[in-house]
Amino acid sequence: MERTYAWHKYDENTLQEVFALGDSYREFLDNGKTERECVVQSVAAAEAKGYVDLRDIIKSNTPIKAGDKIYYTHMDKSIALFNIGTDDIELGMNILGAHIDAPRIDVKQNPQYEDSNLLFWDTHYYGGIKKYQWVAMPLAIHGVVVKTDGTRIEVNIGDNENDPVFCITDLLPHLGQEQMQKKAANVIEGESLDLLIGSQPKKGEEKEGVSKFINELLEKQYGFVEKDLLSAELEIVPAGKARDMGFDRSMIIAYGQDDRVCSYTSLVAMLEVDTVKRTTCCLLVDKEEIGSVGATGMQSRFFENAVAEILTLMGKPNSVSVRRTLENSRMLSSDVSAGYDPLYASAYEKKNASFLGMGVVFNKFTGSRGKSGSNDANAEYMGFIRRVMEANDVTYQTAELGRVDLGGGGTIAYIMALYGMNVIDCGVAVLSMHAPWEVTSKADIYETKRCYVAFLTADDETI
Numbered sequence: 001m002e003r004t005y006a007w008h009k010y011d012e013n014t015l016q017e018v019f020a021l022g023d024s025y026r027e028f029l030d031n032g033k034t035e036r037e038c039v040v041q042s043v044a045a046a047e048a049k050g051y052v053d054l055r056d057i058i059k060s061n062t063p064i065k066a067g068d069k070i071y072y073t074h075m076d077k078s079i080a081l082f083n084i085g086t087d088d089i090e091l092g093m094n095i096l097g098a099h100i101d102a103p104r105i106d107v108k109q110n111p112q113y114e115d116s117n118l119l120f121w122d123t124h125y126y127g128g129i130k131k132y133q134w135v136a137m138p139l140a141i142h143g144v145v146v147k148t149d150g151t152r153i154e155v156n157i158g159d160n161e162n163d164p165v166f167c168i169t170d171l172l173p174h175l176g177q178e179q180m181q182k183k184a185a186n187v188i189e190g191e192s193l194d195l196l197i198g199s200q201p202k203k204g205e206e207k208e209g210v211s212k213f214i215n216e217l218l219e220k221q222y223g224f225v226e227k228d229l230l231s232a233e234l235e236i237v238p239a240g241k242a243r244d245m246g247f248d249r250s251m252i253i254a255y256g257q258d259d260r261v262c263s264y265t266s267l268v269a270m271l272e273v274d275t276v277k278r279t280t281c282c283l284l285v286d287k288e289e290i291g292s293v294g295a296t297g298m299q300s301r302f303f304e305n306a307v308a309e310i311l312t313l314m315g316k317p318n319s320v321s322v323r324r325t326l327e328n329s330r331m332l333s334s335d336v337s338a339g340y341d342p343l344y345a346s347a348y349e350k351k352n353a354s355f356l357g358m359g360v361v362f363n364k365f366t367g368s369r370g371k372s373g374s375n376d377a378n379a380e381y382m383g384f385i386r387r388v389m390e391a392n393d394v395t396y397q398t399a400e401l402g403r404v405d406l407g408g409g410g411t412i413a414y415i416m417a418l419y420g421m422n423v424i425d426c427g428v429a430v431l432s433m434h435a436p437w438e439v440t441s442k443a444d445i446y447e448t449k450r451c452y453v454a455f456l457t458a459d460d461e462t463i
């Protein structure tokens with residue numbers, strides 16, 4: 001089947017837009033290396049566009065009507081935005097849903113130990129990573145430390161150019177003969193992913209001198225003590241900014257593009273669309289990389305609860321209205337796809353792979369071993385999607401994650417499908433997915449944003 005290369009259709013003005021979106025996206029990545037940082041940015045952007053906190057609306061018991069713009073955060077790690085349309089909300093919403101968590105390395109609750117005058121923090125990795133990719137590179141620490149009195153200390157060390165960075169060491173090749181014989185999965189063991197955080201002892205202290213020195217420094221400089229790590233969420237992420245890639249600057253290399261590339265484009269599309277017939281919604285959620293579990297993951301009821309609150313303030317305080325609204329909704333599960341990589345050609349089936357520069361990717365299904373665990377979108381919905389994309393001249397492609405029986409993956413699509421709504425996976429093709437530095441094409445980012453705008457504004461009369 002013929003495919004089109006998005007770059008060919010751009011005139012000078014459009015090219016400027018493509019690159020400008022790439023610039024603002026890089027900024028979003030640099031300011032959002034954790035789910036919490038992404039929520040902070042999303043709230044600021046939403047408020048600047050007139051969005052109001054649902055909790056304030058509930059408190060003042062203000063009726064909700066068409067044209068209202070509302071956001072709802074949950075535990076500072078997930079956010080839902082709503083733009084109330086003129087249609088009856090029970091006819092359904094147009095929903096974009098992406099995730100703002102990314103694979104990384106988390107600091108354990110009791111992490112600190114000193115060995116041979118080196119001070120380490122022990123870790124437990126989060127999400128699917130190739131552990132050998134995370135050693136011998138500069139790392140940053142982002143997150144929060146919460147003290148027993150409830151004070152929350154924001155931690156963000158390693159991304160300002162004057163900050164120190166951290167590192168997980170690797171063995172020198174000279175002594176690596178045994179290590180190099182191991183399987184890639186075991187070259188670096190999970191328990192060896194320990195972060196080196198200091199080496200200077202407190203003056204005159206022979207025993208645990210480095211620990212004492214760093215503990216005093218932490219208290220003085222950051223306001224917490226070692227024991228406070230018991231109630232901390234510290235995420236170790238690659239240090240450094242997102243960068244333009246290639247002589248032509250056509251690509252972006254950055255940490256966390258799965259799935260902040262779809263989160264950012266979803267957010268931009270959501271805030272760009274002003275007056276709507278069908279209510280629009282943008283969901284940015286946590287915990288997708290570990291199965292969408294927990295209070296802030298998609299399996300949590302927080303989204304359904306927010307919809308119920310909104311419907312109550314619209315004069316529909318009953319669960320049937322909530323069910324109708326959700327079942328009649330349609331959704332793009334905005335998540336990344338595995339871009340075809342000629343260096344690893346055998347992992348893909350080329351007719352059903354996504355290619356960089358060929359636009360937004362639709363995955364009718366994900367899953368593994370016979371589509372297991374997948375939300376398989378139906379042909380009718382796929383037909384609808386094609387109609388919306390073609391009416392809006394969006395360059396799109398369809399793909400599977402890779403060769404049949406090789407592996408697989410999942411998204412939040414199947415969870416939203418539990419409400420009986422139409423859902424399909426849709427996002428940007430990524431190279432080196434889940435690596436510390438992932439690669440995307442600026443043309444795909446641009447087409448994905450256009451796709452999301454087209455989807456949000458699709459109402460039943462215009463399509």
Ligand code: MN
Pocket residue numbers: 099258259288335336
């Ligand atoms: Mn993802």
Ligand code: MN
Pocket residue numbers: 258289434
């Ligand atoms: Mn992922």
